[in-house]
Amino acid sequence: MDWLIWTGAAVSLAGVGALVWCILFAMRARREARDEIDLRARLQHAVLVNFGALAVSVLGLMMVVVGIFMS
Structure with a gap:
């Protein structure tokens, strides 16, 4: 289940990146x-x-x- 952990981390990181974009967009x-x-x-x-x-x-x-739970 390591692939699920790493895929989830990448998806979560993409979401955080979009949050940062929202902050910069609102400031601009x-x-x-x-x-x-x-x-x-x-x-x-x-x-x-x-x-x-x-x-x-x-x-x-x-x-x-x-x-993590499935590992």
């Missing part, structure tokens, strides 16, 4: 926003990506835990 959006409506639209997109990244990260961590 706050700097570059022309008005409040533009900022709100950009941050709503960031929130959707953030939830997806959290789900991917949790899925990867669950794969690691299952892989």
Whole structure:
């Protein structure tokens, strides 16, 4: 079950990478926003990506835990 652990770690790392992207995207959006409506639209997109990244990260961590229990 080593493959499940390493695959889960890679999936979790991809989720963390997407979280970092969300942080950088939100900081850039706050700097570059022309008005409040533009900022709100950009941050709503960031929130959707953030939830997806959290789900991917949790899925990867669950794969690691299952892989450890099955070893």
